[in-house]
Amino acid sequence: MKRTDVLLEPASSGLPVLSSQNSRAIAEIGFGNGEFLIHLAKEERDCLVFGMEISMTCAEKAIKRALREGVPNVRIIRGDARFLLRECFEDQSLDKIYMSFPCPWPKERHSRRRVTHKGFSDTVASVLKVGGEFELATDEEWYAQEVGKVLGEHPALELVSFDVNKRRKITTKYERKWLDQGKDTFILVFEKKGKCTVSRTVEGGLKDMHVAIDGERASFTPLEGGFLNVSDGVGEAHWNLGKVYYNGEDAWLVQAITSDDGYEQKFYLKVVRRGEGALVRIDEASSPYLTPAVRGAVDAAAACLSRS
Numbered sequence: 001m002k003r004t005d006v007l008l009e010p011a012s013s014g015l016p017v018l019s020s021q022n023s024r025a026i027a028e029i030g031f032g033n034g035e036f037l038i039h040l041a042k043e044e045r046d047c048l049v050f051g052m053e054i055s056m057t058c059a060e061k062a063i064k065r066a067l068r069e070g071v072p073n074v075r076i077i078r079g080d081a082r083f084l085l086r087e088c089f090e091d092q093s094l095d096k097i098y099m100s101f102p103c104p105w106p107k108e109r110h111s112r113r114r115v116t117h118k119g120f121s122d123t124v125a126s127v128l129k130v131g132g133e134f135e136l137a138t139d140e141e142w143y144a145q146e147v148g149k150v151l152g153e154h155p156a157l158e159l160v161s162f163d164v165n166k167r168r169k170i171t172t173k174y175e176r177k178w179l180d181q182g183k184d185t186f187i188l189v190f191e192k193k194g195k196c197t198v199s200r201t202v203e204g205g206l207k208d209m210h211v212a213i214d215g216e217r218a219s220f221t222p223l224e225g226g227f228l229n230v231s232d233g234v235g236e237a238h239w240n241l242g243k244v245y246y247n248g249e250d251a252w253l254v255q256a257i258t259s260d261d262g263y264e265q266k267f268y269l270k271v272v273r274r275g276e277g278a279l280v281r282i283d284e285a286s287s288p289y290l291t292p293a294v295r296g297a298v299d300a301a302a303a304c305l306s307r308s
């Protein structure tokens with residue numbers, strides 16, 4: 001098994017990675033050191049086990065562990081699971097989702113990161129197969145109560161168990177830490193009762209993101225200062241254009257930062273002189289998911305160069 005067999009870096013064009021036609025599949029969100037994930041994969045040899053983790057350090061550790069222990073059915077996707085779960089998995093494609101000891105995000109300004117955020121419960125409900133389960137472990141009682149109430153009220157999910165200090169067959173690093181310290185742990189299991197769907201934001205291919213300024217002269221003056229001070233948005237999609245790099249001939253790179261409902265991406269746009277006009281596209285070295293905010297960034301850069 002090679003490193004690339006374990007790590008999935010889903011290109012925009014390659015989404016989703018899992019369809020509802022697959023046989024058994026499990027996912028873990030925020031796997032930390034990867035111990036629980038690799039144990040799961042060993043226990044469930046006939047099942048694909050996906051791990052989603054935002055930290056590159058944790059992802060690397062889990063890849064090494066999977067390679068060292070020779071577990072062929074693990075797939076690691078690095079990134080924000082709130083986004084990846086929705087965009088990489090079709091409706092009714094997962095048998096079980098585990099999430100152990102996530103940060104409860106107690107501050108109000110972080111509330112959209114919580115499991116209880118409506119967008120997240122809709123995603124979990126959609127990607128689970130009917131009869132599939134979402135299992136959440138936490139050491140915060142108030143959080144367990146809140147998750148139980150909010151997810152339990154989702155029309156497609158039912159809270160089927162709420163256990164205190166239950167010893168799971170496989171434990172995580174944090175779980176053992178809290179149990180060893182005598183802290184209470186809470187394990188909630190929700191079952192999916194009926195089919196449902198969630199709307200996805202990634203669509204189209206890279207080519208759909210090209211904007212040509214033809215039939216008029218493009219103005220490159222806004223790029224000459226080395227900085228495009230553009231910041232705009234529509235609804236939950238926001239984009240910012242900043243530093244500009246010039247190759248001294250016919251091309252510029254523009255740094256872009258976007259956010260779709262809190263999901264951030266950083267990448268470069270490329271502006272190429274074409275006759276009197278220009279072509280604006282995503283630079284080949286960047287591979288953002290093609291979201292509404294990325295579309296907004298491309299259009300905004302093109303608007304800067306357009307004289308009319």
Ligand SMILES: C[S@@+](CC[C@H](N)C(=O)[O-])C[C@H]1O[C@@H](n2cnc3c(N)ncnc32)[C@H](O)[C@@H]1O
Pocket residue numbers: 029030031032033052053054055058079080081082099100101102103172173174175
């Ligand atoms: C407190 S640790 C728990 C780790 C492990 N589950 C355990 O119980 O030992 C939370 C983990 O979630 C990851 N994480 C936080 N937000 C995330 C997100 N939006 N998507 C994926 N992983 C995330 C963190 O990087 C961290 O590894």
